[in-house]
Amino acid sequence: MRPTPDITALRKTLASHEAPRLSVAGRRFSFGVEGLDSALGGGLPAGALHEIIGAAGADLPEGEAFTALLAARAAQGRPILWIRQDLMANEGGMPDARGLAALGLDPGAFLLVRARNGEQALRAASDGAACTALGAVLIEIWGEPRRLDLTATRRLALRAAESGVTLLMLRLAARVLPSASHSRWRVAPLLSVPLEARAPGPPAFALTLLRQRAGPSGVAGEAPGQNWNLTWQLEWDRDQQRFRTPDSRRKPRFLDGPALSRPVAALPAGRPAGAGRADRKAG
Amino acid sequence: MTAHTGGQARTGQHATPQKPEHQEKSWHEDERPSASPLAFIERVRGAVRLVALDPAGLALGLRPGLTLADARARVPHLVAVEADPAADVRLLERLADDCDRWTPLVCLDLPDGLILDITGCAHLFGGETALRQRLLARLERLGFRAHAVIAGTPDAARALARFGRSGLVPEGEEARYVASLPVGALDLGEEATLALARAGLKTIGALAGRPSLPLSARFGEAVRVRLARVTGREDIRLTPRRALPDLIAEHRFAEPIGRAEDIEATLEGLVRQLATMLEARGQGGRRFEASFFRADGAVRRIPVETGRPTREPGAVLRLLRERLDSLADPVDPGFGFDLVRLAASRAEPLGALQVRLDGRVVEDEEIAALLDRLTARFGRARVLRFIARDTHDPGRATGLVPAHDAPAGAGSALPHGEPDEAPTRPFTLFDPPHPVEVVAEVPDGPPLRFRWRRVLHQVMHAEGPERIAPEWWRFPHGGTLSPVRDYYRVEDREGRRFWLFRAGLYEEASHPDVGMDTAPAMDMPRWFLHGLFA
Numbered sequence: 139m140r141p142t143p144d145i146t147a148l149r150k151t152l153a154s155h156e157a158p159r160l161s162v163a164g165r166r167f168s169f170g171v172e173g174l175d176s177a178l179g180g181g182l183p184a185g186a187l188h189e190i191i192g193a194a195g196a197d198l199p200e201g202e203a204f205t206a207l208l209a210a211r212a213a214q215g216r217p218i219l220w221i222r223q224d225l226m227a228n229e230g231g232m233p234d235a236r237g238l239a240a241l242g243l244d245p246g247a248f249l250l251v252r253a254r255n256g257e258q259a260l261r262a263a264s265d266g267a268a269c270t271a272l273g274a275v276l277i278e279i280w281g282e283p284r285r286l287d288l289t290a291t292r293r294l295a296l297r298a299a300e301s302g303v304t305l306l307m308l309r310l311a312a313r314v315l316p317s318a319s320h321s322r323w324r325v326a327p328l329l330s331v332p333l334e335a336r337a338p339g340p341p342a343f344a345l346t347l348l349r350q351r352a353g354p355s356g357v358a359g360e361a362p363g364q365n366w367n368l369t370w371q372l373e374w375d376r377d378q379q380r381f382r383t384p385d386s387r388r389k390p391r392f393l394d395g396p397a398l399s400r401p402v403a404a405l406p407a408g409r410p411a412g413a414g415r416a417d418r419k420a421g
Numbered sequence: 422m423t424a425h426t427g428g429q430a431r432t433g434q435h436a437t438p439q440k441p442e443h444q445e446k447s448w449h450e451d452e453r454p455s456a457s458p459l460a461f462i463e464r465v466r467g468a469v470r471l472v473a474l475d476p477a478g479l480a481l482g483l484r485p486g487l488t489l490a491d492a493r494a495r496v497p498h499l500v501a502v503e504a505d506p507a508a509d510v511r512l513l514e515r516l517a518d519d520c521d522r523w524t525p526l527v528c529l530d531l532p533d534g535l536i537l538d539i540t541g542c543a544h545l546f547g548g549e550t551a552l553r554q555r556l557l558a559r560l561e562r563l564g565f566r567a568h569a570v571i572a573g574t575p576d577a578a579r580a581l582a583r584f585g586r587s588g589l590v591p592e593g594e595e596a597r598y599v600a601s602l603p604v605g606a607l608d609l610g611e612e613a614t615l616a617l618a619r620a621g622l623k624t625i626g627a628l629a630g631r632p633s634l635p636l637s638a639r640f641g642e643a644v645r646v647r648l649a650r651v652t653g654r655e656d657i658r659l660t661p662r663r664a665l666p667d668l669i670a671e672h673r674f675a676e677p678i679g680r681a682e683d684i685e686a687t688l689e690g691l692v693r694q695l696a697t698m699l700e701a702r703g704q705g706g707r708r709f710e711a712s713f714f715r716a717d718g719a720v721r722r723i724p725v726e727t728g729r730p731t732r733e734p735g736a737v738l739r740l741l742r743e744r745l746d747s748l749a750d751p752v753d754p755g756f757g758f759d760l761v762r763l764a765a766s767r768a769e770p771l772g773a774l775q776v777r778l779d780g781r782v783v784e785d786e787e788i789a790a791l792l793d794r795l796t797a798r799f800g801r802a803r804v805l806r807f808i809a810r811d812t813h814d815p816g817r818a819t820g821l822v823p824a825h826d827a828p829a830g831a832g833s834a835l836p837h838g839e840p841d842e843a844p845t846r847p848f849t850l851f852d853p854p855h856p857v858e859v860v861a862e863v864p865d866g867p868p869l870r871f872r873w874r875r876v877l878h879q880v881m882h883a884e885g886p887e888r889i890a891p892e893w894w895r896f897p898h899g900g901t902l903s904p905v906r907d908y909y910r911v912e913d914r915e916g917r918r919f920w921l922f923r924a925g926l927y928e929e930a931s932h933p934d935v936g937m938d939t940a941p942a943m944d945m946p947r948w949f950l951h952g953l954f955a
Contacts, residue, residue, distance in 0.1 A: 196917065198849075198953070199847075199848050199849055199917075199918075199953035200955055202848065202849070202955070203848050203955025204955070217829075230849050230953055231849035231850050231852070231952060231953060232821065232849060232852065233848060234815075234819055234846065234847065234848065234850045234952065235807035235808070235809055235819035235820075235832045235835055236809075236815070236818055236819050236835055236846040237844065237846045237848040237849065237850070237952070237954075237955075238807070238835075238848070239835035239836060239838075239846075240837065240838050240844035240845060240846045241844055241848070241955065242837055244833050245809075245819070245832035245833065245835060246806075246807065246831060246832045246833030247833075248806075248807060249788075249792065249804070249805070249806060249824060250805040250806070250807070250821060251799065251803060252802075252803040252804075252805065253799070253803070258799065261798075262795060262798075265791060265794060265795060266791065269787055269788070269791045270784075270787065271784035271785070271788050271791075272791070327915055327916035327917045328916045329914070329915070330843070330882070330912060330916065330918070332881075332882045333843060333884075335884070336881075336882045336883065337843065337882060337883070337884035337910065338843055338882040338883070338911065338912035338918050339843050340843045340844070341844065341918075341954065341955040342916060344916075376837070376838070376844070
């Protein structure tokens with residue numbers, strides 16, 4: 139059924155009313171990874187609602203850290219309101235300032251609100267979204283609270299567009315629900331590229347772009363015929379304060395790379411160099 | 422009180438020696454058979470004795486201290502109820518709350534008295550006589566029988582009220598009025614009272630006429646001190662139950678109000694009054710408390726706090742509204758409030774604001790307003806900021822404190838770590854750490870696999886140990902756990918990263934002269950999961 143001209147005109151009027159409001163922010167924040175940022179058209183828009191989904195409850199540390207890092211990139215030094223449901227503390231413990239600092243974040247920039255339930259978290263988020271002095275608001279919600287519907291997310295998105303505050307909603311142990319978010323991501327743990335002596339490497343994330351307004355989206359399996367890959371493997375580069383792809387880092391020296399010159403123990407003088415090796419073989 | 426305020430400095434006290442109808446919870450009015458005398462009983466040294474009686478019981482000649490058996494023999498239809506001293510104290514505290522309407526300086530005089538410092542308050546109620554009458558009338562309406570005495574010192578008023586007097590002691594006449602009281606009114610304890618009585622000193626008047634030096638030499642210094650206080654020669658300060666606010670604005674109603682709109686309008690008026698007072702003093706309040714005094718004696722207090730001093734009526738009103746809306750049990754007007762009071766405490770200097778060129782002040786103000794709003798809605802313990810502490814013990818090194826208590830940026834000065842290294846401290850910490858089952862190499866190899874929350878994790882990458890021990894003065898005395906911890910950073914097959922530690926060492930466990938079969942497993946070092954890395 140074709141929409142009648144009246145409705146089309148009405149839609150146009152509506153769009154003209156909404157357009158300036160949504161473009162108030164206009165600013166974008168990037169991941170710092172070339173392929174990812176170009177797929178997004180230069181980064182994610184600030185002053186919008188973005189959704190990050192951790193499918194399992196055990197994805198909590200990855201999800202939280204990824205969202206916090208993204209929030210820090212969006213906030214650019216301004217304070218970040220971090221709203222956390224009490225359930226998170228049972229599941230994944232309380233965030234630690236040293237851990238934040240170890241990721242290169244400034245713990246002093248975070249204001250933590252502990253909400254009893256998802257409803258309280260949404261109320262606090264709507265307060266935070268209206269406060270223009272904030273850089274970003276990070277909302278964590280467990281599961282699917284009843285209040286989290288299209289209307290609620292739409293309200294949040296509009297508030298964010300008005301104030302220019304970026305809203306990042308982390309949903310853990312959650313299904314995908316219809317929402318008014320600008321983009322939706324799934325984050326999962328990823329085996330890090332180990333450091334020397336098989337020590338765990340820097341934080342690594344497996345990231346999937348599930349949905350993006352006005353842009354390519356979807357997992358390869360979900361959208362047949364699309365040949366772009368919207369899955370990325372990211373690693374946090376603390377020194378540069380940006381994300382990067384794990385393979386961009388040089389391979390660890392002791393696993394498969396060529397041996398580097400380094401000081402060796404002096405061999406005893408007056409003894410053939412091969413003697414030691416023969417001894418070892420014998421033993 | 423002493424005459425340090427220049428004019429009338431007076432203390433009022435009223436005691437409620439009989440408390441029949443008001444033992445909460447343990448007893449209810451409707452259970453009472455009509456016209457039967459009532460007694461509260463308590464087990465004292467093996468015998469059940471009466472501790473309090475109602476007027477009907479007293480009229481029949483029963484007295485506190487009698488055993489229940491004797492009382493029953495005299496009055497067979499006596500109703501006996503177990504005394505509940507804790508409920509009495511609660512009742513007295515509620516009464517003290519209600520007495521806040523007369524003066525902010527109220528203190529309890531256990532078990533059944535209240536002392537009010539009415540210095541400078543009496544004229545608000547039409548003088549001391551009128552205040553005393555209104556107070557007694559109010560108590561009677563609430564169902565209490567009381568003695569009320571107004572005197573120059575709290576001790577004099579207390580002694581007179583406790584020993585059955587009632588009325589108003591003219592200024593400077595305390596010594597004359599207490600002269601006829603027995604020495605027990607000095608409240609010196611049984612032994613000293615007995616000693617005084619044996620010496621033939623039966624009344625305070627008899628004591629007061631004697632030189633104080635021989636008295637204190639024979640009966641102790643306390644006699645002289647108490648005597649000076651009771652006769653009004655020496656004054657003490659009362660310790661009020663709650664801290665005195667800096668400023669108070671209040672509204673009294675002849676007819677109690679109960680409608681939400683009326684309450685709202687009253688609050689608004691009070692906030693404006695208070696703001697004017699604060700402005701005149703060049704101050705702003707950090708804490709505001711609205712008190713609602715119900716006509717039936719119940720008092721409800723609603724405090725709100727701000728991160729920085731404020732006197733803007735709109736902001737304070739918004740916070741109060743926020744708080745009132747988010748209360749788990751809403752303020753119940755019942756039969757209506759006859760007094761609404763707003764108090765500002767922790768007033769701090771507050772000058773006029775100046776906006777900087779970069780507009781930072783406005784931003785800071787906005788954040789402070791947001792914090793106030795969230796704190797008012799969720800409570801102090803739920804709006805937090807990170808702070809750093811000077812210790813290497815990971816459990817205490819950092820903390821979360823109410824945002825109102827911590828300056829902005831208190832948690833900023835923390836080390837970031839070496840370049841090109843992975844984070845060495847986890848993103849989240851568990852408090853307390855979770856015990857895990859671990860398979861690891863002896864003596865100090867990293868874990869090979871571990872079970873946490875019934876899930877088995879195979880370790881792929883590991884780093885450690887990093888040995889962390891608390892400061893020596895925090896070593897626990899005794900206890901089964903070794904305070905020394907060896908920390909490992911591990912990563913499992915799925916890419917989840919954990920912070921595990923081993924409490925204790927394997928060497929400590931395997932003692933040479935104790936075989937493994939005689940030493941139980943509790944000596945083995947135990948493993949814990951302390952945190953999660955991103």
